[in-house]
Amino acid sequence: xxxxxxxxxxxxxxxxxxxxxxxxxxxxxxxxxxxxxxxxxxxxxxxxxxxxxxxxxxxxxxxxxxxxxxxxxxxxxxxxxxxxxxxxxxxxxxxxxxxxxxxxxxxxxxxxxxxxxxxxxxxxxxxxxxxxxxxxxxxxxxxxxxxxxxxxxxxxxxxxxxxxxxxxxxxxxxxxxxxxxxxxxxxxxxxxxxxxxxxxxxxxxxx
Amino acid sequence: xxxxxxxxxxxxxxxxxxxxxxxxxxxxxxxxxxxxxxxxxxxxxxxxxxxxxxxxxxxxxxxxxxxxxxxxxxxxxxxxxxxxxxxxxxxxxxxxxxxxxxxxxxxxxxxxxxxxxxxxxxxxxxxxxxxxxxxxxxxxxxxxxxxxxxxxxxxxxxxxxxxxxxxxx
Numbered sequence: 001x002x003x004x005x006x007x008x009x010x011x012x013x014x015x016x017x018x019x020x021x022x023x024x025x026x027x028x029x030x031x032x033x034x035x036x037x038x039x040x041x042x043x044x045x046x047x048x049x050x051x052x053x054x055x056x057x058x059x060x061x062x063x064x065x066x067x068x069x070x071x072x073x074x075x076x077x078x079x080x081x082x083x084x085x086x087x088x089x090x091x092x093x094x095x096x097x098x099x100x101x102x103x104x105x106x107x108x109x110x111x112x113x114x115x116x117x118x119x120x121x122x123x124x125x126x127x128x129x130x131x132x133x134x135x136x137x138x139x140x141x142x143x144x145x146x147x148x149x150x151x152x153x154x155x156x157x158x159x160x161x162x163x164x165x166x167x168x169x170x171x172x173x174x175x176x177x178x179x180x181x182x183x184x185x186x187x188x189x190x191x192x193x194x195x196x197x198x199x200x201x202x203x204x205x206x207x
Numbered sequence: 208x209x210x211x212x213x214x215x216x217x218x219x220x221x222x223x224x225x226x227x228x229x230x231x232x233x234x235x236x237x238x239x240x241x242x243x244x245x246x247x248x249x250x251x252x253x254x255x256x257x258x259x260x261x262x263x264x265x266x267x268x269x270x271x272x273x274x275x276x277x278x279x280x281x282x283x284x285x286x287x288x289x290x291x292x293x294x295x296x297x298x299x300x301x302x303x304x305x306x307x308x309x310x311x312x313x314x315x316x317x318x319x320x321x322x323x324x325x326x327x328x329x330x331x332x333x334x335x336x337x338x339x340x341x342x343x344x345x346x347x348x349x350x351x352x353x354x355x356x357x358x359x360x361x362x363x364x365x366x367x368x369x370x371x372x373x374x375x376x
Contacts, residue, residue, distance in 0.1 A: 007297055008297075008357075011297060011357055011360065011361075012331075012338075012353060012356060012357055012360075014331075017335050017336075017337070018337070018338075021337065021338070043299070043301060043302070046301070046302030047300050047301065047302050047304075047305055047364070048332070049302065050302040050303075050305035050306050051305055051313065051332050051363075052332045052333070054305065054308075054310050054313050055227065055231050055310070055313070055329070055332050055333050056227065056333060057310065058226070058227045058230050058231070058310060059223075060222055060223045060226035060227070060239075060243070061226075061236070061240060064222055064226060064240060064243065064244075065218050065219055065222045067244070068218050068222060068243070068244050068247050068248075069214070069215050069218055071244070072211060072214055072247075072248070072251060073248055073251060073252070
């Protein structure tokens with residue numbers, strides 16, 4: 001090995017990261033015997049450390065970690081366990097809805113009539129909202145499918161109150177499916193059954 | 208209290224390293240921030256697919272670099288000076304020359320190096336990774352890693368040498 005060959009090898013050497021790497025052993029031994037090469041190696045190491053320090057001194061914005069955590073997307077694992085849980089939630093929810101409708105027809109649980117109200121809020125797919133607390137733009141596509149398929153649709157107002165939206169005819173889902181996770185204004189009669197707030201929709205204003 | 212402590216811990220552990228890597232690749236705070244965020248969100252969606260959870264840091268670096276390459280493809284390509292495949296002369300750059308230039312100038316020089324050479328060079332300087340580990344992160348063979356780093360390093364040292372009179376003035 002001559003000095004140039006040793007330099008070519010040692011160009012990549014980083015002290016102490018590459019100490020255990022056998023490819024540098026012979027060139028390092030050569031540098032120990034050659035003062036000129038040893039001096040060159042010291043300068044290389046100094047230059048490496050100076051560049052490394054400059055790059056490592058770069059500071060990430062202070063609020064970056066907080067921002068990343070705050071904006072974390074909703075976790076949605078498409079594995080079979082999740083899909084089965086979701087299917088179970090939909091079946092249970094559909095069952096509850098069907099049973100509620102049946103009871104309503106029988107008049108066992110009368111609806112408490114209220115006044116006409118106007119509320120503004122996000123259109124919710126109530127099944128996923130109640131079961132998993134899923135809402136917002138990232139859940140819009142799923143919510144749209146659920147509402148289209150006839151699952152209960154709701155509205156969450158700006159103050160956090162949630163209403164089940166019902167209509168005299170079954171057009172509420174059709175009208176609201178495309179507005180899943182979007183903000184609409186609804187006018188209708190506020191009612192309640194067993195403490196659960198509902199709005200019998202008369203008018204929907206979309207933006 | 209976080210709804211996802213695993214995600215929060217991972218962000219706290221690695222966001223600085225990823226940001227530095229992204230900043231060194233792009234030279235832009237905005238791009239480095241976006242790349243760092245996107246990398247963690249990809250991890251959040253794909254974590255259950257990771258075969259080896261112990262190599263998560265390497266996976267994050269690989270992902271960030273892949274996202275960086277997507278940005279490069281979408282933007283107008285900058286013509287980089289070609290890397291001299293047969294470079295023989297090793298430029299002599301004393302540490303004090305590097306110390307005199309600011310980080311922005313150093314990043315500008317890194318930006319002049321072709322993307323394929325820049326990423327291994329940045330990892331060579333920034334992280335305590337062996338050449339084998341750098342190769343795993345970038346999915347390139349060991350020999351290619353070493354030759355790319357050597358050529359990119361010579362190119363960077365040449366740029367620093369040329370910058371010497373300007374900084375001394």
